[in-house]
Amino acid sequence: MSDVEDESNKLLEVVNLYTYFRTESGIVKALDGVTFDVRKNEAVAIVGESGCGKTVTAQSILRILPKNGESVEGEINYMGVDLLKLTSKQMRTVRGKEIALLFQDPLSALNPVFTIARQMTDVISLHRQVDVEEARQIAIDMMNRVGIPEAETRIDDYPHQYSGGMRQRILIARALSLEPTLLLADEPTTALDVTIQAQVLDIIRSMQKDMGLSLMLITHDLGVVRETTDRVHIFYGGRVVESGPTANLFLNPKHPYTIALLESIPSFKKGKGKLATIPGVVPQLINPPIGCRFHPRCVYATDICKTRPPIEFIGDDRKIACFHWKEIDEQRMKNKGSK
Ligand SMILES: Nc1ncnc2c1ncn2[C@@H]1O[C@H](COP(=O)(O)OP(=O)(O)OP(=O)(O)O)[C@@H](O)[C@H]1O
Ligand code: SF4
Ligand SMILES: [Mg+2]
Structure with missing residues (x-):
């Protein structure tokens, strides 16, 4: 594994992004300096508790924020172009054609x-230079590829004539028929029956591999993260606190929040696991804790944690924002060794 970041491999790079909402009770600092990247041909997971800024991140990238929201600072570099600097018209061609949302x-x-x-x-x-007949054929081909039976005739049906899982397949087909480079999927299976969820995820993952696109998968489900993604970015309170290759990060989490997250799931070791709650409350983003936003809940917190921890590159393609990660890691290794 390389210790040096390969810039040429980056497809999307979000740098120090601040997205705020104006509300009657004050400014909600939903994204507070978010930094992460998505590389070419990889599946990346965005994980974190409810309200940590996952959806707002996707909305900021596509510039589809609710009216009271605005990205006030930072960069969203997509193939080297800062999306925040594009005109609305230029952005319309990026949306869907380059970056699709599920x-x-x-x-x-x-x-x-x-x-x-x-x-x-x-x-x-x-989005494509084709006539109606060609468009229909592209649609049918794509419906076949995502496993919709009898696509030639079923294409003339209405949405209510399909099951939830089939509707999500249609949306996957529609998104991918534009041949995007990046697919953002925000909890794409949450609304579906449990039995259908795995099938839809399999399709997303196999289409991602077949078409050579990148996937940014927002999910609460750590089982899904482990089975579906190559890398993971852990969000907490509008920031990214830890990033790394999925297998490596799950085997050896280093940030106290990630550790708590993985340890809070009794069934996780058996391969499944929704995010369970960990002690303490999710931070209020109108009046967030100063410094490390996790400090009121962190068992390792000291005075320095009332200042903001920098993001550190720690080798093995991993990054972390925690003042005490090294001591914590050494302690955990010792404990493991003595068990
Ligand atoms: N239009 C809005 N006005 C004010 N605050 C908002 C608005 N949209 C989102 N927020 C706030 O921004 C923060 C991040 O919200 P976001 O929807 O990104 O969370 P999330 O990580 O996607 O959570 P979930 O897992 O529940 O989907 C939350 O505190 C939320 O209340
Ligand atoms: S910086 Fe401090 S409070 Fe934050 S996670 Fe690390 S030890 Fe805990
Ligand atoms: Mg969300």
């Missing part, structure tokens, strides 16, 4: 009054 709820992303054919071909002809 929603949590497949039903709300489809219009109930139009056929699937109409909803797929509209998008395809908008």
Whole structure:
């Protein structure tokens, strides 16, 4: 594993991103200097408790924030171009065509009054230089590839004629028919039946590999992270606190929050595991804790933790933002050794 970052391999790089919301009770500092990257052809997980800024990160990248929100500082470099500097018109060609978004709820992303054919071909002809017949063929091919049976005829059905899992497959097909380079999937299976979730994730992962695209998967489910992704970025309170290759990070978590997260899941060692709650409360983002945002909940906190820990590159392709990671790691290794 390389200790040096390969710049040429980066597809998306979010640098020191601050996204704020104006509300009646004050400014919500949803993203407070978020830094991470997504490389070419890899599947990256974004993980963290509810409210830590995962969805806002995806919305900031695509510039589809709610009206009261704004990215006030930072860079979102996509293939070397800062998306925050593009005009709205330029951004419209990036959205969908370059970077596609898969929603949590497949039903709300489809219009109930139009056929699937109409909803797929509209998008395809908008972004690709093809006529309606070609667009329809592209749509059918893609529906076949994501495992929708009898796509040639079923394409003329309406969304309500499909099950939840099939609707999500349609959205995957629609997103991928534009041949994007990056797919952002925000909890893409949460709204689906448990039995269907694994199938849909398998499709996302195999399409990602087949088409050679990058995947940024937002999820609460650490079992899914372990099975589906190559690297993981752990979010806490609007910041990234730890990043690294999935297998390595799960085997040897170093940030106290990641450690607590992995240890709080009794069933995790058996291969499954939703994020359980860890002691303490999720930080209030209108009035967040100073310094390390985890310090009110951290068993290792000292005075210095009331200042902001820098992000450190610690080898093995891993990064961490914690003042005491080294001592904590040494202690954990000793404890492991004596067991
Ligand atoms: N339109 C908005 N106005 C004010 N605050 C907002 C708005 N949208 C999001 N937030 C706040 O921004 C923070 C991050 O929200 P976000 O939706 O990104 O969380 P998340 O990590 O996606 O959580 P979940 O796992 O529940 O989906 C939260 O504190 C949320 O309340
Ligand atoms: S910086 Fe301090 S408070 Fe934050 S995680 Fe590390 S030890 Fe805990
Ligand atoms: Mg969310």
